Amino acid sequence: MTLAKVTVAGVAAAKRLADIELSLIRQINALATPLSVNLGIGEPNILPDERLHEMARRAATTSWHYSPNPGTLSLRRKLAQATRFDPKSEACVTAGTEEGLFSIFTAYVDPGDEVLVPNPGFVAYATLAKICGAKPVTYDLDPPAWELDVEAIRRKITPRTKLIVVNTPSNPLGAVATAEALQAIAALGPLVVSDEVYREIWYDAPPPSMLDVAAPNVIVVSGLSKSHSMTGLRLGWILAPEPVMKPILTAHQYIATCASVFSQALAEMIFDDAEWNAAWLRSMRAEFAAQREAALHAIGHELEVDLAPPSGAFYAFAPIPSCDTLTFAKTLATDAAVLVIPGIAFGSRGEGFIRISYAAPVDQITAGIERIGRWLRANGR
Numbered sequence: 001m002t003l004a005k006v007t008v009a010g011v012a013a014a015k016r017l018a019d020i021e022l023s024l025i026r027q028i029n030a031l032a033t034p035l036s037v038n039l040g041i042g043e044p045n046i047l048p049d050e051r052l053h054e055m056a057r058r059a060a061t062t063s064w065h066y067s068p069n070p071g072t073l074s075l076r077r078k079l080a081q082a083t084r085f086d087p088k089s090e091a092c093v094t095a096g097t098e099e100g101l102f103s104i105f106t107a108y109v110d111p112g113d114e115v116l117v118p119n120p121g122f123v124a125y126a127t128l129a130k131i132c133g134a135k136p137v138t139y140d141l142d143p144p145a146w147e148l149d150v151e152a153i154r155r156k157i158t159p160r161t162k163l164i165v166v167n168t169p170s171n172p173l174g175a176v177a178t179a180e181a182l183q184a185i186a187a188l189g190p191l192v193v194s195d196e197v198y199r200e201i202w203y204d205a206p207p208p209s210m211l212d213v214a215a216p217n218v219i220v221v222s223g224l225s226k227s228h229s230m231t232g233l234r235l236g237w238i239l240a241p242e243p244v245m246k247p248i249l250t251a252h253q254y255i256a257t258c259a260s261v262f263s264q265a266l267a268e269m270i271f272d273d274a275e276w277n278a279a280w281l282r283s284m285r286a287e288f289a290a291q292r293e294a295a296l297h298a299i300g301h302e303l304e305v306d307l308a309p310p311s312g313a314f315y316a317f318a319p320i321p322s323c324d325t326l327t328f329a330k331t332l333a334t335d336a337a338v339l340v341i342p343g344i345a346f347g348s349r350g351e352g353f354i355r356i357s358y359a360a361p362v363d364q365i366t367a368g369i370e371r372i373g374r375w376l377r378a379n380g381r
Helices: 024-029 050-059 071-081 097-108 123-131 151-157 178-188 243-254 259-270 274-302 325-336 360-376
Strands: 091-096 114-119 135-140 161-167 191-194 218-223 236-239 315-319 353-359
Touching: 050 259, 071 091, 071 236, 071 259, 071 353, 071 360, 091 097, 091 243, 097 123, 097 161, 097 191, 097 218, 097 243, 114 123, 123 161, 123 178, 135 315, 151 178, 161 178, 161 315, 236 243, 243 360, 259 274, 274 315, 274 360, 325 360
Parallel strands: 114 135, 114 161, 161 191, 191 218
Antiparallel strands: 091 236, 218 236, 315 353
């Protein structure tokens, strides 16, 4: 049931929630039992080390009062370091990247506008456009490379296009955009929102970033949730030119007031300890690389699919012999006790695929994909 059909004391939910429901990602994860192998949730499995725990203990002793709306200036200086952005007026710390995206959409998207979003792409982009009364217009990404087609995006632009959303490295694909593609998209005209929350999770080379594109219409969103296993601490940020940032900051003020001061203090300590942070990131990438190798091996052996290694993030987008991926994923959850996300959750181009998260211990990755293979063989797929 969509939220707009829900009534409380005879009062209907707002029309802006028409056709909005909990994401399929959350719906599938709600099917988990103690016996489930969870390869569905997009959350790092890497545990904080003692140094990170110690920093968290110290962060808990800092001020519990509001920070400035855009975050502490000392943290904003660290976020803007080595970029073209002015920390005083062009950086905003947010309560996670999701709140950052909501602030951007609230600031710029009106009813009747159009927002270009990737297909397949993260579920929030199209949903936020709908909540704002706009029309999400998809641009297709094609397997197996899932590369951005700048000309295809250009053809989708109309006078009503308000935002172009880019996600690199991609959730759910693990694909990384080229520097040339990012530069070309920034030159198309509309505001460009680059979601780079997976930027630190890469394998062969650091991914290109919109931070390196000197354009007045670029908004970069990132955070520590994925790189530092801080999903529950809700710490993200936005970098954008001052004229673009002003309405975003206004929206952020009324949505969240400020990001958690505890999380801001912890983020500062992480950035201040450059040696530890560099070692953490190297170790994190090595662990995800080992888990990626285990996932690709199991996918090849159990599902008989030879996937090219994803360049970033921690997802494998695997084709499966079923055109109804939602039914397939729900059946796996109940009959095989393994959770994966149906490709249709990420748009029409995701049908025929499942997202397997390899942010899990190797033994669970192997066991979960083995369960999928056994189910397929038992059911003649």
